[in-house]
Amino acid sequence: MQLLYPEIKPYARHELAVESPHVLYADESGEPDGLPVVFIHGGPGAGCDSLSRRFFDPSLYRIVTFDQRGAGRSTPHGSLEKNTTADLVADLERLREHLGIQQWVLFGGSWGSTLALAYAQSHPERVLGMVLRGIFLCRPSDIHWFYQQGASRVFPDYWEDYQALIPTEERDDMVAAYYRRLTGDDEICRMHAAKAWSTWEGRCATLRPSSKVVERFSEARRAYALARIECHYFQHQSFLEQDQLLANMHKIAHIPGVIVHGRYDMVCPLDNALAVHQLWPGSELQIIRDAGHAASEPGIADALVRATESMAQQLLDLTPVAE
Template sequence: MTAPAAAPPTRRSGWLPVGGGHVLRWWESGAPGGVPLLLLHGGPGGHSTRAHRALADPRRFRVIQVDQRGCGASRPRGELAANTTDHLVDDLERLRAHLGVEGWVVLGPSWGAVLALALAARYPRAVRALVLSGVFLGAREEYRPLLDGRGVDAAVWDRFVAPLDAAERADVPAAYARRIHDPAHPDHMTAVRNWLAFDAAQGGAAFAPSRIRAGPGLVASVAVEAHYARHRFFLPAEGVLGRAGAVAAPVTVVQGTGDTAGAASARRLCAELPHARLRWVEAGHSALEPRLAKRIRASLAGVAAAVTGGAVAR
């Protein structure tokens, strides 16, 4: 078995004020003169990790990571005001200008796929190619389990909605968000643990809120996720798919076959984008799963070779 690639150390980092009281934390690693690569994190509510840097060859890429509004090391942690999908996309364009990047390749896993596609649609000259995995489009059907329990084990759903009254069950994400966003609410921590347990149950784990120990960082992460879910990810019912037609950059989708929801979304995306290339891997959702990581790394290497050769292969 091939040993996993080593994650390169941070070469430089900094802060970027983006308005609304938000200040983003960013990092660079890899080759200063390499192909600029924007490595997005998942979520909403996730954060950048050193482990994800190993997805890109540090000899080929100038790897740029940033924690989105309210996330990770960005300030204020957990802040929800002026925090929408469009804000996040515009922040990425500000970061590109701040770092003097003419155009970059964008790696978007999971929620990062939404932002990558939206960025390429809004700022086409800034995006040279997209590599996506664990595809999420922010479409209503993808988060239907959170709305009405469709596709969820009945016992899990019953336990998840048990704290809510009949009126609140008409909009479960909003009811949970109210509890999660109010530290004084008597059900605040119960809601945080239930939300995390429900997420885990979607991946096949037992619904076990009592086992979850949620510190401030995790609570902030859940708050951001609930904020986006409550507002339907600030996207129409079809999610970012409606913007996909404006994406001219080459697109490679590296998708795990075991990620059922992501696989369906990957097919929908590639049907909308005939120039997209779909690569299947026997893996799940996480870009860090060894087989998926290996294919992502290979796809990025191919993109880098094409970019430095003067044209991006389709």
């Protein structure tokens, strides 16, 4: 297996004020004159961490990581105000302009793949290539699968814990039931709901049970932002038109891309990736036979590192990297 690159520290940190009250945290690491790549985290609401920088050769890439509105070190923490897909697409453009980058590679997994596709379809001229993992189209059927019925039949024991917080009479719409609790006035109720929501996701994210992944998802501060922002998006159809991402695939047909997807992904089933790949002539689909959803699983991490290496070899000498 290809190991992830060693941990590195950022050489620059940024606080970028976007639409009030939001201030985004971003940092840069690797080679300042290298091929720009932006790491687009999942959730929405998960935020970045030191692992986010380790999928890229730091001698080749100018690595940009940032926390989306309300996530990670961006402020205000867990905020739902002015927090929509269109806002996040606009933020990516503001960040690109702030950093003086003409074009960049997009790297995103799960919700990060959703946002990467939405951004690329809005600004195809700014995208050199894409490496996407665990494709998530945010269709009503995708939300229903994970938060109502589908994954619940694969993990019925974990599902019992997830639905225990919700009275029987409200269980016909679990997203709406959680949304009421995650946005209510009772702080203790919000925290309990956030932990239950995030623990369910963490438990289902890997092929083999991983206590480290579950602990990461359920850590109180991360869980609060993750659960509130995810539920906010899913309660509002992810602020996307029906089948928007598939309908606009023709706009990015020419962009080279690699899709990495676990065969046994229970959070975002493989049909998401296949649907995108079939409409994207420039893409390569790699199905990882012994993996679920998480980027930390060995087969997926290996494929992602190899994908960023091949993308750099393909693109490095083709275009200028800064305005």
